Amino acid sequence: MKNSILIPILLCLCQATFAQNSSSLVGQWQAKSSEFGTFYIFDWTIKANQQCTFRATAGSRYTEVQRTWRYAAPHITLLDNGKQAFKGSIEWLSKDQFLLTIIDDGNPQNQGVQRLYIRQQEQVPAKEQGAMPTQISPSGSTCYACYGTGKADCSSCGGAGGYYDRVPYQRYNPTTGYYDTDYRDEWRHCTAMGCDGGKVKCTSCKHRDVPQSATYGPVPAPEGLIGRWKSGGSVYHFQAQVGMEGRHLTIEEGHTKMHGYWVIEDGFLKIRLFLGGDSQWKKYRFGAFDRNNIQLIEEGGYQRLQLQRLKE
Numbered sequence: 467m468k469n470s471i472l473i474p475i476l477l478c479l480c481q482a483t484f485a486q487n488s489s490s491l492v493g494q495w496q497a498k499s500s501e502f503g504t505f506y507i508f509d510w511t512i513k514a515n516q517q518c519t520f521r522a523t524a525g526s527r528y529t530e531v532q533r534t535w536r537y538a539a540p541h542i543t544l545l546d547n548g549k550q551a552f553k554g555s556i557e558w559l560s561k562d563q564f565l566l567t568i569i570d571d572g573n574p575q576n577q578g579v580q581r582l583y584i585r586q587q588e589q590v591p592a593k594e595q596g597a598m599p600t601q602i603s604p605s606g607s608t609c610y611a612c613y614g615t616g617k618a619d620c621s622s623c624g625g626a627g628g629y630y631d632r633v634p635y636q637r638y639n640p641t642t643g644y645y646d647t648d649y650r651d652e653w654r655h656c657t658a659m660g661c662d663g664g665k666v667k668c669t670s671c672k673h674r675d676v677p678q679s680a681t682y683g684p685v686p687a688p689e690g691l692i693g694r695w696k697s698g699g700s701v702y703h704f705q706a707q708v709g710m711e712g713r714h715l716t717i718e719e720g721h722t723k724m725h726g727y728w729v730i731e732d733g734f735l736k737i738r739l740f741l742g743g744d745s746q747w748k749k750y751r752f753g754a755f756d757r758n759n760i761q762l763i764e765e766g767g768y769q770r771l772q773l774q775r776l777k778e
């Protein structure tokens with residue numbers, strides 16, 4: 467008898483403890499669940515500006531939608547262009563966990579389906595102080611195909627941009643009454659692919675080389691750059707591991723992940739991504755930098771990157 471009273475009281479207390487408001491929902495959430503024989507991962511990013519992104523992944527496929535959200539405990543409603551697209555009820559289990567019960571998501575079969583959402587650890591910029599380890603930049607090797615110009619002689623025309631073609635033509639000789647053969651050299655422009663006045667893109671160094679070696683101010687030492695950095699919506703992971711052309715790099719942008727190499731030489735941070743085909747090195751000069759912030763300025767371009775170190 468005692469127990470039957472105690473339990474409802476405890477349940478009430480628990481609910482009161484974990485009663486959460488709209489701002490409690492803001493963050494990144496994930497639920498994993500098997501529904502009707504398919505295993506799903508649901509990623510739900512709920513933003514303070516009332517927008518949210520909902521992604522459902524099954525195997526290697528996913529769908530993603532953007533919605534407006536409204537929360538009036540215990541109900542959450544998602545709107546698509548002002549029209550209700552989803553309604554569910556939320557039961558908070560802790561400030562980092564809630565159980566979502568689907569009331570209406572447009573599919574009658576899903577009514578009553580429950581998903582346990584767990585708050586995902588967010589990556590926050592690092593705050594520790596400390597000096598960035600620096601070095602005087604080593605210089606890269608000189609490319610013997612382009613000497614840093616990024617352009618090499620076209621193998622078809624040898625850098626001349628074209629060639630002379632000896633063309634025979636017939637000329638009537640009134641003395642002999644016959645036709646003589648004369649020759650005239652005619653200039654032909656080289657039509658080899660990529661040839662521009664005898665120069666083609668250098669493939670030996672993929673534009674990694676720079677025209678001249680110079681003395682450079684201090685640049686970050688590689689160990690200062692190793693780790694994860696955020697730039698806008700991208701996460702740069704400068705890895706310590708050394709590969710064929712430099713250290714490994716991955717850049718994550720939303721759900722795409724790019725791979726490549728990074729190296730610090732000639733006073734630049736050089737990055738080459740495997741974008742298919744013959745992708746070239748990009749060079750960035752270092753602007754202001756410290757342990758947790760780096761400003762990069764693209765050489766020969768307009769791109770500026772502001773990198774912020776992420777806490778591991």
Ligand SMILES: [Zn+2]
Binds near residue numbers: 621
């Ligand atoms: Zn050519």
Ligand SMILES: [Zn+2]
Binds near residue numbers: 617672
């Ligand atoms: Zn070259």
